[in-house]
Amino acid sequence: MSTIDLDEAVRLARTGDLWLFRGRAPADRAIRALTNAPVNHVGMAVVIEDLPPLMWHAELGRSLPDRWTGTHQRGVQLHDLRDAVVVWATRYGQRAWLRQLESPVTREQEDAVLRTIARLDGTPFPSTARLAGRWARGRVPKFRWQKPHQGDLESAYCAEVVAVTYEAMGLLPAGERPNSYDPGRFWSGDDLDLRSGARLSAEITVEIPPGSTPSAG
Numbered sequence: 037m038s039t040i041d042l043d044e045a046v047r048l049a050r051t052g053d054l055w056l057f058r059g060r061a062p063a064d065r066a067i068r069a070l071t072n073a074p075v076n077h078v079g080m081a082v083v084i085e086d087l088p089p090l091m092w093h094a095e096l097g098r099s100l101p102d103r104w105t106g107t108h109q110r111g112v113q114l115h116d117l118r119d120a121v122v123v124w125a126t127r128y129g130q131r132a133w134l135r136q137l138e139s140p141v142t143r144e145q146e147d148a149v150l151r152t153i154a155r156l157d158g159t160p161f162p163s164t165a166r167l168a169g170r171w172a173r174g175r176v177p178k179f180r181w182q183k184p185h186q187g188d189l190e191s192a193y194c195a196e197v198v199a200v201t202y203e204a205m206g207l208l209p210a211g212e213r214p215n216s217y218d219p220g221r222f223w224s225g226d227d228l229d230l231r232s233g234a235r236l237s238a239e240i241t242v243e244i245p246p247g248s249t250p251s252a253g
Contacts, residue, residue, distance in 0.1 A: 038238075038240060038241060039240065039241045039242075039243060040134065040240050040241070040242055040243070041242075041243050041245070042118065042121060042122070042132075042242055042243065042244050042245060042248065043118070043245075045121075045134050045240070045242050046089050046117055046118045046121075048136070049081045049083050049089040049117060050081065050083055050136070050137060050141065051080075051081060051082050051083050051084060051137075051141045051145070051146060051149060052080065052081065052137035052141055052145075052202075052205065052207070052234075053080070053081040053134060053135065053136050053137050054078060054079070054080060054081075054134070054135040054137070054198070054222050054236065055078065055079045055080070055081065055091065055093075055117075055120075055121065055132060055133070055134055055242075056075045056077070056078050056132070056133045056134075056135065056219065056222060056223060056239065057075060057076065057077040057078070057079075057124050057128075057130040057131065057132055057133075057219075058074065058075045058076060058077075058130060058131045058133075059076060059077075059124075059128055059129050059130040059131075060129055061128070061129065063076075064076040064077075064130070067218075067219070068220075070218075071218035071219065071220050072220065073218055073219055073220020073221075073223065073226075074220060074223055074225070075133075075219045075220060075222075075223055076130075076219055077093070077095070077124070077130065077194050077219055078093070078194050078195055078198050078219040078222045079091045079092060079093030079120065079194060079198065080092045080093065080197075080198045080201055080202075081117055082114065082149060082153070083117075084146050084149070084150070088116060088117070089116075089117035089118070090103055090114050090115060090116060090117050091114070091115045091116070091117045091120035091121070092113075092114050092149075092153060092197065092198075092201065093112075093113065093115070093120070093194050093197060093198070094111055094112045094113065094159070094161055094192050094193050094194045094196070094197045095110070095111075095113065095161065095194065096110055096161050097110065097123075097128075098110050098113075099123050099127060099250075100113075100115045100116065100119050100120060100123060100250060101115075102114055102115065102157065102158070103115060103116065104153055104154075104157040104158075105157065105158060109158055110160065110161055111158060111159050111160045111161045111192070112156045112157055112158060112159040112161075112192050112197055113157070113158075114153055114157055116250070116251065118250075118251070119250035119251055120250075121242065121244070122244065122248045122249065122250045123250055125244040125248070126244070126248060126249070131241075132241075132242040132244065133239040133240060133241055133242060134237075134239070134240045134242050135222070135224065135236045135237050135238070135239055135240070136236065136237040136240070137207075137234065137235075137236060138234075138235040138236065138237055139232070139233060139234045139235060141205070145205040145206065145207075148201075148204040148205050148206075149201060149204065149205060151204065152200060152201045152204045156192060156197060156200065159192045160192075161192070161193060192214070194219060195214075195217040195218045195219050195221060195222065196214040196215065196217060198217070198222065199212070199214050199217040199221075200214055206231060206232050207230055207231055207232060207234045208228075208229065208230065208231065209229055209231060223239070224236070224238050224239055
């Protein structure tokens with residue numbers, strides 16, 4: 037399957053699925069140019085027990101209520117999955133792709149996701165200058181990154197959030213610097229060093245029905 041409808045993608049969503057976005061705004065193109073990547077944003081699906089399908093990511097906007105705090109905030113956020121994709125597609129003008137995590141997620145991994153959300157939700161988004169500098173530093177070979185406290189970050193952008201969460205789940209190697217990840221690292225053309233036998237599908241294009249609007253604002 038190379039194309040899927042948004043509602044079907046949300047219905048099939050599982051924790052750990054990746055959502056990738058590519059836009060045409062100057063900021064989107066700048067991110068892709070800085071990172072030499074085909075996409076400029078990445079988020080992760082969170083689907084646990086009776087919770088609705090959610091999107092775990094970081095962004096500058098505050099268009100939707102955060103499902104962890106109940107407030108509108110910038111930075112690291114937990115959103116309704118369908119609403120988040122609709123906002124990125126319609127308001128931000130982004131194309132969307134889905135990569136499904138092709139391995140079962142354990143209760144321990146779900147607990148790790150929730151602990152990560154509790155730690156990082158509301159973390160500020162870095163300034164553009166700091167963002168560029170962090171990506172540049174992340175590409176310099178260096179000693180292993182030392183976490184200050186359980187992966188806490190003073191600020192975080194989208195790829196860092198996904199990387200730290202995947203590490204907590206045991207899907208990425210421990211000790212890697214979060215700023216070595218950019219959205220393109222999660223595209224299938226890059227070499228993502230997944231652990232625990234995990235695999236991700238190829239990108240599936242997600243079609244957004246015309247006239248789609250978020251249920252919450």
